[in-house]
């Protein structure tokens with residue numbers, strides 16, 4: 001058995017799988033929305049990119065909810081040993097990633113529905129449950145776009161920290177999530 005706090009301890013297989021599924025869904029959400037401008041407005045290609053963005057974003061919400069539930073019932077390995085500041089920043093970064101990955105899809109969904117538009121996800125159509133509110137829709141859209149910048153920064157820092165652990169500190173941190 002591993003010592004408490006050993007970097008060799010792994011997350012449960014469910015949490016490991018969910019970690020990479022979320023990553024994949026985020027990559028698809030970002031790529032599709034960035035690629036939509038390759039297509040002219042009103043073309044099927046642009047619509048496909050937009051719909052795929054919604055589906056991938058909605059998947060992030062579902063997967064993160066599952067992950068929170070799984071985290072509540074499954075045990076997680078002790079924190080990676082290291083300086084206090086490293087442990088605190090890792091905890092804060094993970095917490096911020098959870099908040100962001102839940103807030104982004106919720107802001108996106110709210111902005112589309114408040115614009116009076118339905119959302120078609122896997123053929124399941126969400127219709128606006130409330131009256132159209134263009135101003136509020138615009139605010140949510142702005143927060144969604146600001147949030148996107150934080151996604152780039154936080155995921156970038158998180159991945160850089162993981163690579164630094166793996167290749168500079170050589171503590172095999174990837175084993176915990178692979």
Ligand code: HEM
Pocket residue numbers: 026029030033053054056057058060101104105106107108109111112119141144145148151
């Ligand atoms: C974690 C999930 C999500 C991520 C990382 C994400 C990311 C992004 C990014 C990077 C942009 C482009 C921002 C910009 O132009 O500056 C964007 C735009 C947008 N997203 Fe999301 N998004 C997510 C989920 C969703 C969901 C679930 C919906 C709605 C169902 C949604 C609706 C939109 C809309 C309407 C726009 C504006 C597109 C435009 O102006 O052409 N997003 N999103």
Ligand code: HEM
Pocket residue numbers: 015019022023026071079080090094095097098101155158159160162163173174176177
């Ligand atoms: C959308 C992208 C990502 C999100 C939202 C994300 C989120 C998280 C979260 C919240 C944790 C803490 C574990 C937990 O509480 O369940 C974690 C751990 C981890 N992630 Fe990510 N991650 C992402 C991408 C990546 C990438 C690209 C890498 C590698 C290059 C990576 C490597 C790791 C490693 C090694 C751990 C274990 C760290 C530890 O146990 O302290 N992640 N990730």
